Amino acid sequence: MTGTFPLVRTTEPVPEAERHGILAAPGFGKFFTDHMATATWTSAEGWHERRIGPLAPYTLHPSAAVLHYAQEIFEGLKAYRHADGSVWLFRPEFNARRFAGSARRLALPELPEEDFLASVEELVRADEAWVPASGGEASLYLRPYMFASEAFLGVRPADRVTYSVIASPAGPYFASGVTGITLWVSGEYTRAGRGGTGAAKCGGNYASSLAAQLEAKQHGCDQVLFLDDTGGEGDLEESGTMNLCLITSSGELVTPALGTILDGVTRSSILALAGEFGLAPVERAITLAELRAGAADGTVTEVFAAGTAAVITPITAFKGEGYEFTVGGGTPGKQTLALREHVLDIQYGRAEDRHGWLRRVS
Structure with a gap:
């Protein structure tokens, strides 16, 4: 070799x-x-x-x-x-x-x-x-x-x-500035099941998500949010192309645990950086009911998606069959935007790389 x-x-x-x-x-x-x-x-x-x-x-x-x-x-x-x-x-x-x-x-x-x-x-x-x-x-x-x-x-x-x-x-993913997106909570389609290929980055996972993305667009949404079960209830998994993260009023940064979702590079980086922003990283199951209740009573203050293409995408609203709700007043959260800026600053050499994540090519 x-x-x-x-x-x-x-x-x-x-x-x-x-x-x-x-x-x-x-x-x-x-x-x-x-x-x-x-x-x-x-x-x-x-x-x-x-x-x-x-x-x-x-x-x-x-x-x-x-x-x-x-x-x-x-x-x-x-x-x-x-x-x-x-x-x-x-x-x-x-x-x-x-x-x-x-x-x-x-x-x-x-x-x-x-x-x-x-x-x-x-x-x-x-x-x-x-x-x-x-x-x-x-x-x-x-x-x-x-x-x-x-x-x-x-x-x-x-x-x-x-x-x-x-x-x-x-080019920049958000050419006109970072604005919040709306996710459609699919009750019809799931992304992966236990023992399946959810943790692998393979084309079949993305091909099978396209019908759900079309469903989201038909409902006026930017992307889809998958649950671990059909019927519109269950645990949160991923959006169509990115991992999901929640920030709570108690200072936690919560993201679904690994198993049937992709182990995202940006997700991993955000969990490592959370402490620098006064947030405690938590990986655990999150139910849709918890998200809806938290958005209503203010215990879930911000939601965002994380991935290589867009780095961090603020999520400000959700729609599902027969309901819709906003998070944090319907505008991108301050900690979400601060995390996004810090990750970009590391990637472009504007902030110190304390974790040894950068690898020089030329």
């Missing part, structure tokens, strides 16, 4: 003027850099063919296992430009460990941590010109992923697997 990804540089990079135009307004997930990391695993040879090469389409046989049995996983992290021009990753080791855990759950080969880190770092170095300038909330979003590429129709773990990393410049 070498942990190195040699570079084969593209002969057709995006012209500099076009790249500058993209970086001025990248959006999210719309544009991609010049290169990609790749590696192949087979049951006979293990991991091999590591490289950074030109961004290019795949050629897959129509019987490729991923197309029929959805054996795939992915990750999401960002590279940040600091004021001195250097480029840093935020807790990539966490992503590497979670990627390995997802692989175990989906019966995929585990990619060693050193290979995960090397592939991400070498891709960022190859495409450093695509990392947006400091001074705002723009970043270079990185998407490592792995899928069953063996040409075979049969329900078993694939004997050939492809690993890749692609990169996409991302």
Whole structure:
């Protein structure tokens, strides 16, 4: 295991003027850099063919296992430009460990941590010109992923697997400022069950959430909130793409316990930082009834969602079948916004990294 990804540089990079135009307004997930990391695993040879090469389409046989049995996983992290021009990753080791855990759950080969880190770092170095300038909330979003590429129709773990990393410049998630969102509490759909794939970051979890997201939009909501049971009652789990956190009047920062939800990098970071904001971190089951009662009597003062893309998103209202309610007067909470700002300050090098979360790339 070498942990190195040699570079084969593209002969057709995006012209500099076009790249500058993209970086001025990248959006999210719309544009991609010049290169990609790749590696192949087979049951006979293990991991091999590591490289950074030109961004290019795949050629897959129509019987490729991923197309029929959805054996795939992915990750999401960002590279940040600091004021001195250097480029840093935020807790990539966490992503590497979670990627390995997802692989175990989906019966995929585990990619060693050193290979995960090397592939991400070498891709960022190859495409450093695509990392947006400091001074705002723009970043270079990185998407490592792995899928069953063996040409075979049969329900078993694939004997050939492809690993890749692609990169996409991302603008600020809230281009017009941070405002609160409204979640639809789904009584029709659940995200995961015990023993399922809820703790893995796999595409099937997100595909199965799309119907619930459409349901939320039909009710005028921004996203969905999943419970652990149908019928509109039960324990809170996740929103469609982010972990959920509550702040209470007694000074607790409460988030659903792990088990059937994703172990989020931002969630973990917020729990570690809670004490700096006078909050006691608590991981436990939270019922919908508790949330509704707490919002009504003021014991739940703020609610927010946490994830890599938006960092922290204030949640100011909830709707469900036959009811709706607001939290904290319907405006983003002060502690929510302070936590969000502090996480961003660490990521962009504006605050001291007391936890050793940053990893320099260039």
